[in-house]
Amino acid sequence: MDFSSIIGQQEVIDSLKNSIESEKVGHAYIFAGPTGIGKKTVARIFASMLLCSNSGVAGSCGECLSCRLAENNSNPDFHEVNPEGASIGVDEIRDVLSNIVVRPMYGKKKVYLIIDAERMTVQAQNSLLKTLEEPPSYGVIILTTSNYGALLETIRSRTIKLSFKKNSPLEIKALLEGRFGNTIKAVDFVTSYADGIIGTALKLAGSEEFIALREKTLELLQKLRRSKLSTVFDQYPFFEENKEDVDVILDIALLFFRDLLAYKNTGDENILINSDKKDIILNNASVYSTDRLIRSVETIENTRKIIKQNANYQLSIEVMLMKLQEEDVEW
Amino acid sequence: MSYIALYRKWRPLVFEDVVEQEHVVKTLKNSVVTGRIAHAYLFCGTRGTGKTTMAKIFSRAINCLQPKDGDPCNECDVCKGILSQNILDVVEIDAASNNSVDNVREIRDEVIYAPSQAKHKVYIIDEVHMLSTGAFNALLKTLEEPPSHVVFILATTEPHKLPATILSRCQRYDFRRISVESIMARLDNIAQAGGVSIQKEALRLIAKLSDGALRDAISILDQCMGLGTAEVSYNDVLSVVGIVNDVFIAQVVDALNSKEIHKILQLIEELVMNGKDATQFVSDLVYYYRNLLICKITDKPGEIIEASAEVIDTMKRQVSSLSQDEIMHVIKELSLLESSLKWTTHPRILLEVSLLKICKSNSSLDSDNILGRLALLEEKISSGTITVSTGNREAAAPANKPGASAEKKTASASDSSASKEKDAPVAFTGAGKTLPMWDKVLEELRKSGRMVLFTNLIGSKAIEIDQKIVGIVFENGGSFNKMLVSKAENAEVLESVLGKVLGREVRIKCLDADDARNSTKSAQPEEKDEFVEKAQEIAKRINAPLNIIDE
Numbered sequence: 001m002d003f004s005s006i007i008g009q010q011e012v013i014d015s016l017k018n019s020i021e022s023e024k025v026g027h028a029y030i031f032a033g034p035t036g037i038g039k040k041t042v043a044r045i046f047a048s049m050l051l052c053s054n055s056g057v058a059g060s061c062g063e064c065l066s067c068r069l070a071e072n073n074s075n076p077d078f079h080e081v082n083p084e085g086a087s088i089g090v091d092e093i094r095d096v097l098s099n100i101v102v103r104p105m106y107g108k109k110k111v112y113l114i115i116d117a118e119r120m121t122v123q124a125q126n127s128l129l130k131t132l133e134e135p136p137s138y139g140v141i142i143l144t145t146s147n148y149g150a151l152l153e154t155i156r157s158r159t160i161k162l163s164f165k166k167n168s169p170l171e172i173k174a175l176l177e178g179r180f181g182n183t184i185k186a187v188d189f190v191t192s193y194a195d196g197i198i199g200t201a202l203k204l205a206g207s208e209e210f211i212a213l214r215e216k217t218l219e220l221l222q223k224l225r226r227s228k229l230s231t232v233f234d235q236y237p238f239f240e241e242n243k244e245d246v247d248v249i250l251d252i253a254l255l256f257f258r259d260l261l262a263y264k265n266t267g268d269e270n271i272l273i274n275s276d277k278k279d280i281i282l283n284n285a286s287v288y289s290t291d292r293l294i295r296s297v298e299t300i301e302n303t304r305k306i307i308k309q310n311a312n313y314q315l316s317i318e319v320m321l322m323k324l325q326e327e328d329v330e331w
Numbered sequence: 332m333s334y335i336a337l338y339r340k341w342r343p344l345v346f347e348d349v350v351e352q353e354h355v356v357k358t359l360k361n362s363v364v365t366g367r368i369a370h371a372y373l374f375c376g377t378r379g380t381g382k383t384t385m386a387k388i389f390s391r392a393i394n395c396l397q398p399k400d401g402d403p404c405n406e407c408d409v410c411k412g413i414l415s416q417n418i419l420d421v422v423e424i425d426a427a428s429n430n431s432v433d434n435v436r437e438i439r440d441e442v443i444y445a446p447s448q449a450k451h452k453v454y455i456i457d458e459v460h461m462l463s464t465g466a467f468n469a470l471l472k473t474l475e476e477p478p479s480h481v482v483f484i485l486a487t488t489e490p491h492k493l494p495a496t497i498l499s500r501c502q503r504y505d506f507r508r509i510s511v512e513s514i515m516a517r518l519d520n521i522a523q524a525g526g527v528s529i530q531k532e533a534l535r536l537i538a539k540l541s542d543g544a545l546r547d548a549i550s551i552l553d554q555c556m557g558l559g560t561a562e563v564s565y566n567d568v569l570s571v572v573g574i575v576n577d578v579f580i581a582q583v584v585d586a587l588n589s590k591e592i593h594k595i596l597q598l599i600e601e602l603v604m605n606g607k608d609a610t611q612f613v614s615d616l617v618y619y620y621r622n623l624l625i626c627k628i629t630d631k632p633g634e635i636i637e638a639s640a641e642v643i644d645t646m647k648r649q650v651s652s653l654s655q656d657e658i659m660h661v662i663k664e665l666s667l668l669e670s671s672l673k674w675t676t677h678p679r680i681l682l683e684v685s686l687l688k689i690c691k692s693n694s695s696l697d698s699d700n701i702l703g704r705l706a707l708l709e710e711k712i713s714s715g716t717i718t719v720s721t722g723n724r725e726a727a728a729p730a731n732k733p734g735a736s737a738e739k740k741t742a743s744a745s746d747s748s749a750s751k752e753k754d755a756p757v758a759f760t761g762a763g764k765t766l767p768m769w770d771k772v773l774e775e776l777r778k779s780g781r782m783v784l785f786t787n788l789i790g791s792k793a794i795e796i797d798q799k800i801v802g803i804v805f806e807n808g809g810s811f812n813k814m815l816v817s818k819a820e821n822a823e824v825l826e827s828v829l830g831k832v833l834g835r836e837v838r839i840k841c842l843d844a845d846d847a848r849n850s851t852k853s854a855q856p857e858e859k860d861e862f863v864e865k866a867q868e869i870a871k872r873i874n875a876p877l878n879i880i881d882e
Contacts, residue, residue: 011570015558018557018558018559019334019557026334026336026553027335033606034676093428094428123427123430123461126458126461127427127430127461128427128428130427130457131425133339133383137335146676148608148610149672149673153377153378154378154488156547157378157379157544157546157547157550158546158550160336160550160553160554161554163573163606163608165606166606195679196603247676255677255680258680258683261683261684261687262596265592265593271600290687290691291691294687294688294691297680298684301674301675301681304674304676
């Protein structure tokens, strides 16, 4: 395995390669960047290079015992901690702590990869602190996170942070066209919707469901503007059916209002994210007031937050719909 | 030997090397020299200020066979043993992962045994704030009266989470954030030892970013040195930490000041495309506005703000068009944004919307803004420079004067030129009379698209009850229509249309046919209020316009 399959992220890769080459591999890293940008992939490749017995800077050999074991996910020197359910608890971290004191079996290093580290509970983060600061000489701990700010200050201060940058639209478009040919619809939209994140782009490009979900959400939002307060409740079943994807729906709504806001205030069609729905945006931009759009965006974000905090799903959604439906208050 | 991160490699081994914290160093050294060693210490302070380091040094200092002026020698058997963790008399416990009562019971059971090689048995309990309540309480007795050979050192970043009973049993030392100068000096040392030269500006930036925490600073330096270049420049640091330079921020502030929304969106696009962290950017922006505020308040901002002269000049230019309140408003808004960024998966959108909101804040209705407008008013009033557009008000004044008698009004109506007939006030013709212009009013409603009101008024009559009140009489059975019309929003529309047609302000009163008969009967000729009359007299004498609001 090597880094050649990674598109972009040149600085991160250079820095990692550099550290292997000069034998200055740190003991704790944070890979920070939006979901789907390739943090996990890079981390796995980096781990395989650290574990490989005859690794060079080019990549892991794929032939030594470590590499072959790693291919089957059975290398005892590599551990991956994934959030089970909503969070990573203190028990999972304790497993890591008791495991890290055992010397590596095959290679020179032991690598621990904690995915979505911001989901560690406060206790879990605290229990990691001491080990994160001074792990055994062979230990390397890599955290990946899409929300660097949510980690404890004390965790952040102990780690080396590598920020993953978004890819340019051109890179993504080229990748999509290369991978799917011309079979997918709305390459332009997916490209700009993905907002520089390869994972999102790949996921969406192949997904009919996503396109359908988007159509429905946009339709609902437009309907909402014209409807009466009482009809708001008729919209709820749509959210119930797509409860799993509520984040996506909120994203779509957010981007819709963002586009309205951006277009309304600049009149520039080129900055739209929903570029293939230009007509909808243009039609609606004049109807909403800027204040109302700003409030809508805040409402959506607030709803996302309270749903994450386990507020009643139906109530939160209905309140949100009512607020979005609300006419401008005349003063 | 594998590579060790700089902040571990450069962990001080003697009190001398600890950066700042003189107040702690002095006391601890003295206690080693005089042998007055307490049995429980509590070290608290923010991350990276030297708590654990100090605890480690102290544990060696009190056990060292040949201490030099309070410092451990790091050469005797005991010191070496502790450094290599071969001596089990110094125990470093991670309280965050061993936080249960059972773990504390273990300690309690162990402490009674005398140390094997060293003089003292030292328990360093790090991250002590994570102990459970049960564990804290289990520790209390031991912490108060441990055997004479035992020393506890508790270290934490969050002393407020400890129970008061723990706090009162320890000697507490608060570690302060480390000053920028000291951090710079330390970093310079480390860089030189690593054979890397580093620009002064870059040093200052790292020191500023680390917010008084030396470990953060050294981590950043470590990353910068990892670039492999012989000289670390300001821009290297910027790209390593993923932040933007002051010039970029200044551009954003300029765009915000001139409310160029398009420019702002472009700048954000640029920010995101370069992989910069939105959260970091927002806190930088807050910091910049804080500096702007300082520029606004003081004459010599250069003494407080750590920035180059050019940057300060730019700030001075920018601040000239801003008021203190405006700056504070922006800071408040951005701080809100900072906290909501923690939740979102689309930091970019939130950033865009917040900046847009700041641009539009003049039209928003939050209390800050309204307070701002009030302040403006107050200022105008106190300075006496109120300009009022007088045209309309004077024209409307006679019509509004409720005291003016009907005859006089008719006279003035006929006086005014015939071409203006439409606008001329229509006089009050007497209580109970049907209003002749009612059809006209209805027509007006229909034309202006108030169809609901219009249809509900079909079949109704209007009568005048007194000077200011027009009764709308609905036929029996029209109670639904009546209800609709008397709704506040409909009534308002009707009143305004009536007012336009009649040329004077009127109120409406919705009546059933029966009511109407009674009300006309009871309607008395307008009672003259003595007080009002007097007031009018006075007004006439001093020749001032008088507007009486009759509630």
